[in-house]
Each structure stands twice: as structure tokens, then as C-alpha cells.
Amino acid sequence: xxxxxxQLVNSLSVASVTILIGIGITLIFGLAGIVNFAxxxxxxxxxxxxxxxxxxxMNFFVALVLAGLLVGALGFAAxxxxxxxxxxxxxxxxxxxxxxxxxxxHAVIRVFxxxxxxxxxxxxxxxxxxxxxxxxxxxxxxxxxxxxxAITYFGISRSRYGxxxxxxxxxxxxxxxxxxxVRRYVTGVFIYGSLLAGIGGALMISLFPITPFTGSxxxxxxxxxxxxxxxxxxGGAVVGGLVLGLVDGLSAGYGYPEWTDAYxxxxxILILVLRPQGLLGGxxxxxxx
Amino acid sequence: xxxxxxxxxxxxxxxxxxxxxxxxxxLTADNAAVPLPAGVQAITAIxxxxxxxxLPWLGLGYRFLSIAITTLxxxxxxxxxGLQFGQAGIMxxxxxxxxxxxxxxxxxxxVQLGLGFWTSLxxxxxxxxxxxxxxxxxxxxxxxxxxxIITFCFCALFVIVLTNGGTFTGSATGxxxxxxxxxxxxxxxxxSNNYYLVLAALFLALAATxxxxxxxYGRTLRAIRENEQLARxxxxxxxxxxLGVLMVSGLFAGLAGVLQLYYLRHISPTLFGAFPSLYLAxxxxxxxxxxxxxxxxxxxxxxxxxxxxxxxxxxxxIAYGVCLLLVIxxxxxxxxxxxxxxxxxVRGGFEKQGGGTNGRA
Numbered sequence: 001x002x003x004x005x006x007q008l009v010n011s012l013s014v015a016s017v018t019i020l021i022g023i024g025i026t027l028i029f030g031l032a033g034i035v036n037f038a039x040x041x042x043x044x045x046x047x048x049x050x051x052x053x054x055x056x057x058m059n060f061f062v063a064l065v066l067a068g069l070l071v072g073a074l075g076f077a078a079x080x081x082x083x084x085x086x087x088x089x090x091x092x093x094x095x096x097x098x099x100x101x102x103x104x105x106h107a108v109i110r111v112f113x114x115x116x117x118x119x120x121x122x123x124x125x126x127x128x129x130x131x132x133x134x135x136x137x138x139x140x141x142x143x144x145x146x147x148x149x150a151i152t153y154f155g156i157s158r159s160r161y162g163x164x165x166x167x168x169x170x171x172x173x174x175x176x177x178x179x180x181x182v183r184r185y186v187t188g189v190f191i192y193g194s195l196l197a198g199i200g201g202a203l204m205i206s207l208f209p210i211t212p213f214t215g216s217x218x219x220x221x222x223x224x225x226x227x228x229x230x231x232x233x234x235g236g237a238v239v240g241g242l243v244l245g246l247v248d249g250l251s252a253g254y255g256y257p258e259w260t261d262a263y264x265x266x267x268x269i270l271i272l273v274l275r276p277q278g279l280l281g282g283x284x285x286x287x288x289x
Numbered sequence: 290x291x292x293x294x295x296x297x298x299x300x301x302x303x304x305x306x307x308x309x310x311x312x313x314x315x316l317t318a319d320n321a322a323v324p325l326p327a328g329v330q331a332i333t334a335i336x337x338x339x340x341x342x343x344l345p346w347l348g349l350g351y352r353f354l355s356i357a358i359t360t361l362x363x364x365x366x367x368x369x370x371g372l373q374f375g376q377a378g379i380m381x382x383x384x385x386x387x388x389x390x391x392x393x394x395x396x397x398x399x400v401q402l403g404l405g406f407w408t409s410l411x412x413x414x415x416x417x418x419x420x421x422x423x424x425x426x427x428x429x430x431x432x433x434x435x436x437x438i439i440t441f442c443f444c445a446l447f448v449i450v451l452t453n454g455g456t457f458t459g460s461a462t463g464x465x466x467x468x469x470x471x472x473x474x475x476x477x478x479x480x481s482n483n484y485y486l487v488l489a490a491l492f493l494a495l496a497a498t499x500x501x502x503x504x505x506y507g508r509t510l511r512a513i514r515e516n517e518q519l520a521r522x523x524x525x526x527x528x529x530x531x532l533g534v535l536m537v538s539g540l541f542a543g544l545a546g547v548l549q550l551y552y553l554r555h556i557s558p559t560l561f562g563a564f565p566s567l568y569l570a571x572x573x574x575x576x577x578x579x580x581x582x583x584x585x586x587x588x589x590x591x592x593x594x595x596x597x598x599x600x601x602x603x604x605x606x607i608a609y610g611v612c613l614l615l616v617i618x619x620x621x622x623x624x625x626x627x628x629x630x631x632x633x634x635v636r637g638g639f640e641k642q643g644g645g646t647n648g649r650a
Contacts, residue, residue: 035434085618090434091380092617095574098382098567099613106606216563220445223438262449265442272435273427 005132007250013138013207015245016145020200021218022225022237023152024193029223030232031156031169032189034083035094038101040219042194046071046201047210048108051117060122064202068195075194079187087186101215108212118209141203148196153234165189169232217261221248224268230278239280325632337582341488345481354480360592361487362548367573367584368494369541375578376507377534378514379428382437383444384569387424387539389561391417391546393451396464396556405470406477406551414543421539422532429528444566451558463557466550477551487548491585494541499581501537510534571613577623586624 021043028034046067053063078100086093125136156162168175168182176182204210204218225244229236244264251260271278344357366388373379381387395413398404404412424443428436451458458464469477469486477483501507513520513527521527550556568591576587591612595605620627 035437082614082618091437092621094434094437095380095382095570096614096617098570099610099617101610102567102613103607103610106603106610109603110607220442227438258453259449262446265446265449269427269439269442269446272431272439276431276435 002131008246009132009134009138011246011249012242013141014249015242016141017200017204017207018218018221018225018245018248019145019238019241020148020196020203021222022229022241023149023234024196024200025219025222026226026229026231026233026237027152027156027189028193029226030230031165032186032193033087033090033169034079034186034190035090035097036078036083036190036193037094037097037219038078038104038215039097039193039197039222040215040217041101041104042071042074042197042215043201043204043218044210044212044215045074045104045108046198047205047214048112048117048201048212049198050202050205051119051210052112054119054122060119060202060206064199067202068198071198071201072191072195075191075197076187078194079190083190084183084187101219105212105215112212114212116209116211117205119205122206137206141207144199144203148199149234149238152192152196156234161185166232220261220268221264224264224271226278227268227271228279230280233278233280236278236280325629333582338492341491342485345484351480354484356592356596358480358484358487358552360588361484361491362545362552363569363572363592364585364588365487365491365494365548366542366545367569367576367588368498369538369545370569370573371576371578371584372498372501372541373534373538374573375580375583376502376510376514377531379425379531379535380437380570381440381538381566382570383424383440383442383447383566384538384542385561385565386440386444386447387417387421387542388546388549389447389451389556389558390420390539391543392550392556392561393458393464393546394543395547395550396459396466397457399466400464405467406547407470410544410547413547414540417543417546418536418539421542422536425532425535428535429531441563441566444561444563448558448562451561459557461558463555463560465555468554469551483552487552490544490548494544495581495585497537497541502581506530506533568609571609573623575612575616575623577625577627579622580625580629583623583625586628590624 021039024042025036025039028036028039049067049070050060050063053066054060058066082096082100083093086096121135121137123136123140127134127136127139154162156165164175164180165185167178168180168185172182201210204214221244225240226237228240228243229238244267247263248260251257251263345354366384369387370381370384373381391413394416395404395406395409398409398412424440425436427439431439452461454460469483471477475482477486509520509525509530513525513530517527546561549560553560572587572591573584574587575590576585577583580586591609594600594608595602598605598608600608616623
């Protein structure tokens with residue numbers, strides 16, 4: 001039983017990173033209408049930047065903020081230079097994002113190398129609660145994720161900016177007539193999603209080592225999470241992330257670890273075929289051209 | 290200046306980014322609809338055929354011929370992808386996995402039942418076609434992007450299944466096969482004979498693409514691509530046509546996969562994973578899916594460019610990525626469209642482009 005609780009706690013921290021990437025994708029895909037396959041690479045770049053800054057002697061939490069800002073800036077550049085030209089043809093944007101992901105992956109290999117990078121646990125505490133060892137850093141990861149989820153959820157569902165954003169998704173032309181700067185919202189959502197990827201990367205490297213190829217694995221999980229929950233649905237992404245993270249974590253602990261990656265793929269295919277709007281409902285994403 | 294952009298029909302689309310590119314769009318407009326004169330077509334075909342047949346005698350060396358074989362069997366797979374994307378507008382980023390289905394089917398038949406190249410080929414092609422159709426079923430239900438994601442998942446799943454398949458699929462190390470069963474008087478162990486085998490298959494693929502493109506079936510596919518609802522309302526069975534083209538594409542992929550298997554004589558899961566699939570997508574976009582020679586041009590450029598520029602693998606992958614971005618931003622119809630535009634400009638046929646369909650899918 002203790003081992004089960006242990007696995008559960010560990011899975012929760014893994015799920016946190018999955019949730020962060022899932023929220024980023026669900027916002028960018030569902031609300032901004034951009035299919036960004038390089039999102040996993042954004043996370044990887046955030047992790048690598050954190051590794052570099054921590055290696056240079058910086059405090060982890062400062063590095064976390066800086067990594068988030070750096071990847072946010074990367075997202076801004078990508079949106080302005082690439083994706084804004086393909087807003088009307090999401091399919092072309094998708095293929096372009098694949099190109100971007102190849103470039104980022106190999107640029108990181110070129111700058112550093114292809115080996116895995118890790119940092120020492122920045123907190124280094126272990127709490128023992130009722131016979132269960134909880135690594136403090138894992139608890140912090142879960143807490144940071146919870147705060148971000150809350151901010152995002154209320155930002156989208158309650159604030160006037162969130163309302164304007166949802167209005168521009170449901171009817172872009174009318175929203176523009178009402179004076180909502182739709183373009184700026186698209187850019188803003190893209191930057192916010194990228195920022196979350198950067199933070200996710202920093203949190204991830206505090207838990208496990210990452211390689212330049214981590215992004216292409218995590219992106220599948222991110223898409224699975226956002227599609228399970230329904231595009232544009234932050235709460236759905238949280239549920240999806242928890243389900244997938246727990247299944248992943250528990251299967252790694254108990255079942256067939258070599259099939260771990262397959263679960264998210266199978267779930268995603270089934271969801272896409274049977275219920276394209278996701279389990280909890282969401283936008284259908286940008287209209288296919 | 291007329292807007293050449295008539296895709297998707299979104300009225301709110303005229304934003305500063307698009308407006309700035311109007312001029313560019315006119316230059317790069319797709320005029321696949323404007324046929325070249327029959328004479329030009331015939332001369333191009335004959336010149337190309339002579340060049341490809343003469344290639345082994347030009348004395349370019351073993352390495353050059355090896356890359357040429359790789360290019361040709363890749364091009365065969367690309368012609369399938371070109372059909373489904375160029376004619377029917379259905380893009381896939383898991384096409385290497387479909388080639389892998391053919392290659393593994395043939396390899397497993399060889400290992401388990403001792404079937405050779407010629408006897409396993411029909412089974413491998415049929416299986417690829419069936420798998421292509423089955424993966425295609427969701428595209429009847431969901432939009433194009435969801436289908437792309439499904440193909441990507443299929444590709445990743447395929448690699449995981451192969452890696453965990455034990456001795457049946459050879460796990461991560463893969464499977465080995467013998468050489469192609471010799472025909473009377475032709476021994477395919479000789480590299481140039483293997484080249485001619487692949488070349489013959491390429492000619493078949495080219496001929497099939499040409500015939501499909503110019504048939505009633507091809508026109509119907511293009512009608513579906515341009516306006517699915519309209520096609521449906523005039524009584525075209527859209528679902529059947531879509532599945533049909535995906536299965537034909539699977540046939541091509543199976544053929545390419547078996548040729549790849551018997552050229553390499555050894556296959557492993559990584560050959561059919563995400564990266565090879567993305568390269569196939571890149572090649573078909575780069576060459577221009579709507580042009581008869583587009584996929585071939587794409588395959589030649591992507592396979593020979595790192596060799597010509599002498600790039601190491603990391604740099605060449607960065608170069609691929611940059612190429613992909615540039616092609617989509619500047620030349621959405623691919624290199625094929627670029628060449629044809631130059632030809633049209635030279636021939637003074639430039640004014641024909643105004644009302645043409647746009648090259649972006």
C-alpha cells in the first residue's frame with residue numbers, strides 16, 4: 001500500500017508537467033487555432049536553458065522564471081515570423097511547425113550535444129508523511145502547476161480578456177467588429193502557451209534528465225491530453241493530464257513499462273475517431289482547410 | 290491586383306500579413322490547372338527517361354548509384370503521398386510507417402514462410418493498401434488536421450509495436466532478408482541491376498500517377514479537394530473516393546517498402562518512424578504534390594542536397610527544417626510550381642494565372 005501511495009505521488013508530479021504542456025496546446029490549438037508541433041521542443045528548450053543557467057551557478061527558481069520568459073520570447077518570434085502567415089491554412093502551419101521542431105531539436109544538439117542533461121535536486125529535502133517519502137521538489141512541482149492551472153482557468157473563464165478571447169474563437173468576424181483585436185489575442189495566447197512550456201521544461205528537468213529528443217515524446221502526450229479534455233478546455237486538459245499521467249506512472253511502476261508511450265497514442269486515436277470534440281467538450285479546433 | 294487566394298473562403302482573412310504577400314502570391318500562384326503543351330510534356334518525359342536509364346553508365350561511382358536507388362524508391366512512396374495530398378488534399382505525416390507495413394510484411398513472409406521478393410510483393414502491397422484504408426477511415430469523420438495527428442500516432446505506435454514484437458518482428462534490431470530472386474539472366478545482386486528494378490517500378494508509379502491524374506477519377510478527386518460539400522451535393526460518393534485514393538497510396542507505399550527492404554537487405558523500426566515520415570512530407574511539399582514530376586524533384590533535392598553540400602547529419606536536418614519553412618512561406622506550390630511559373634513567364638502565359646486555383650492545400 002505504501003508503495004502504491006508512493007507511486008501515486010510520483011505520478012502526480014509527472015502528470016503536472018503533462019498538464020502544463022497540455023494546457024499550452026489546448027489554448028494554442030483550441031483558441032488561437034494554431035497546431036504547433038514544436039510545442040514539445042519549446043518545453044525541451046526551456047529545460048535546456050534551465051540546465052545551462054543552473055550549471056552557470058544560478059538559483060533554480062530564478063532560472064525557472066528566466067526559462068519561461070525565454071521560451072515566451074521564442075513563441076513570440078515564431079508567431080510573428082511564421083504562424084501568422086498560415087492562420088488561414090492551419091494545415092500549412094502544422095507542417096511548418098514540424099520543420100520548426102526539427103530545427104530546434106538539432107540546433108540544441110549543435111549548441112550543446114545529444115546526451116541527456118540533468119541538474120541536482122534544487123531543494124534536496126525529503127518529507128516523510130505517514131510512512132510515505134515525499135520528495136519536496138515533487139511537491140513544489142505539483143504546487144506550481146496548481147497555481148498556474150488556477151490562474152489560467154479563471155483568466156479564461158472569468159476575466160474580460162478571457163471572454164473576449166472566447167468570443168473571437170466562436171465568431172471571429174463579429175468579435176473584430178466589436179473592437180476586439182483578434183490578432184493580438186492570437187499572439188498573446190501563443191506567447192502564454194509558450195511561456196507555460198518553458199516553465200514546464202524547467203520543472204521537468206528538476207525531476208528527470210532530459211535529452212534534445214524529449215520534446216518529440218512529450219508533444220504526443222500533450223496532444224493526447226488536450227484532445228481528451230476537449231480543445232480550448234483548461235479543466236479538460238487537467239483531467240486528461242491526470243488520467244494520462246497516472247496511467248503512465250502506474251504502468252511504469254506495475255505493468256508493462258515498454259508500452260508506456262503506446263497508451264497515450266491509443267487513447268488519442270480512439271478519442272479522435274469516436275469523440276473529436278473531446279470527453280468534456282471543447283472547440284473542434286480550427287476549421288480544416 | 291486580383292486576390293489569387295480563394296481557398297477556405299474566409300472573408301475576415303484580409304489581414305496585413307496576407308495583404309503584404311499578395312504580390313508574392315501572384316508570382317507563386319499554382320497553375321497546375323494550366324496544362325503544358327503535349328509536345329513539351331513528351332519531350333520532358335523522354336529526356337527524363339533517357340537520363341534515368343543512362344545513369345549507371347555515366348561512371349558516377351558506387352556511392353552515387355546507392356543514393357540514386359534510395360531516391361527512386363523514396364520517390365515511389367512519394368507518388369502515393371502525392372496522389373492523396375495533391376489530388377485529394379489529404380496530407381499524412383505517417384507515410385513512412387505505411388512503407389514499413391509493406392517492408393515488414395515482406396520480411397516476415399520471407400523469414401516465416403520463405404517467400405521471395407516476387408511472391409511476397411503482392412501480399413505486402415495489398416496489406417499496405419488495406420492498412421492505408423483502415424487508417425483512412427477516421428478521415429471520413431474528422432477534419433484534415435485530426436487525420437494528420439492520427440497518422441502521426443499510427444506512425445509512433447507502429448514503431449513501438451515493432452520494437453516490442455519479439456522475434457516475430459525482430460525487435461529493435463530488425464529483420465534480414467536475402468537478395469531479390471534472380472530472373473533468368475538478371476542477377477539483382479549487381480547494384481546497377483537493382484537500380485533498374487527500382488527504376489522500372491518508378492516508371493510504373495509515374496505512369497499510374499499520370500493516368501489517374503488525367504482520368505475521370507482524378508478529376509473527381511480534385512473536385513472533392515476543392516469543395517467537398519459541393520462534390521457531395523452533385524452526387525459524388527466522397528467517402529468511397531477518399532478511401533480509394535488512400536488505398537492506392539498504400540499500394541505505392543507497399544511497393545516502395547518492399548524495394549527498400551530488398552535494397553537494404555536489413556530493416557529496423559527506426560527506418561519507419563517519425564523522422565522518415567516527416568522527411569516524406571517535406572519532400573512532397575518541396576517538390577510540389579500536384580505536379581507529375583514534383584515528388585521526384587523533392588526526393589532528388591532532399592536526398593542529394595546533403596551529399597552535394599557535404600553536410601553532417603545534424604546540419605542537414607537543420608537545413609531540411611529551414612527548407613520546409615521557406616517552401617511553405619514562399620513557394621507553397623513547391624519547386625514544381627516554381628519551375629512551371631518560370632516556364633509560363635518565359636512563354637508569356639503569365640496572365641493566365643489570375644483566375645487559377647491556389648497551390649496551398
